[in-house]
Amino acid sequence: MGKHKNAGRSLLESFMYSNGDIGDNGEEEQVPLPDSMRASTLLEQIGKERSWTDDQIDRDLNILDDNRLYFVRDLRALSNHSWTVIELLPLVRDLLRTAVDPDWERRYYKIKDKEKKKKDKKDKKKKKYKKNDFSSNTMQLGEPVIADDDRHESDSSSSSSSSSSASDNQDEKQQKSSASAATAFTGRPIKAVSSSRIHVRTTAGKIYECDRRCPHKGVDLATWGQVLGNKLICTKHNWQFDLDGSGVGPKGRTVHPCSVNDW
Known part of the structure; x- marks a missing residue:
């Protein structure tokens, strides 16, 4: 019986489990696809598992090339919005995304749920503030009188702060200039x-x-x-x-x- 344990597993799943470790429960743990794996290889494998025609697979491969999605790492770099605007069929998009990031859907809805709770909390707080708004009954007080000694101390502090700010701005410009020179040769070679x-x-x-x-x-x-x-x-x-x-x-x-x- 154990000899045929993986008989029903697809070739793609076999690849994802092939280098996995044995977990505490004795089950194989899934490992992510390598970043260096070609996106075309992944898509062709999915197409074969789904019995797609060569023409269908070629059309999808052309879309990947047009969007410069050459490797699995490129697919993982896509945002939620980017996945929705790529001109792949919804099924192809979902299968590709699940292959490179099996946990994406759970995280996506978890974030959406968190955003909704945050928005509801904010709306509730706004209603509370509106209900207890006493701004129409508040008194506008005049500017407090400042003694001469206090005014002199304030002017001195302001002058010192301006001098310190100018020095900080100059240091920041020098740092930006150094950083610009250091990064002049970064990027694609x-x-x-x-x-x-x-x-x-x-x-x-x-x-x-x-x-x-x-x-x-x-x-x-x-x-x-x-x-x-x-x-x-x-x-x-x-x-x-x-x-x-x-x-x-x-x-x-x-x-x-x-x-x-x-x-």
Whole structure:
């Protein structure tokens, strides 16, 4: 009997449970899909489990590509609103979202319930304040008299506060300037500079200009490229090009890199 314990489990579920630990109750614990897993692989697996046609799956894959949803981590980064505006069928959206985040629906309704309770509490407090409003009977008192010594002390304190504020503003500007300089080279290390060339920044900070299209299948490296050390990697088919070594990759193919100074 134990031999066929997982016989009714889908291939996708088997993957999600394959690396799980055994919990205290002796049951397998589900582990999340890896962030690096391709969204296309996940969608194709769901489509096969649901007996969708190749044309249906291809249409959904094109929508993922158009929205730059290449990996599971990209799907997890979507907000509740973003999920609703993606042009996938509701069933496809729900199956994808449940696969990358099985607990999302419970959290979603928990947040909605919390927001409703907060709003009800706020409305109740407003009604209470309105009922006990005595503002029409309050007296407006004049400005209190300030003695000369107190006024002098107040003016001195105000001057000191203004000086301190000006100093704080100057320090804040210097910090922002330093932060701006430090983050000048953050972000994606690949950017397109023309229809045929891209700039690539290696981990060591060197900048190269090279071909935008992978010599293998013509894949756009501005979208599918990644940088690891001094290597440019085409993640579509895992071709790697050593930028310090004339950009040569598999089968002697090259992306023709040249060192440049400006990013």
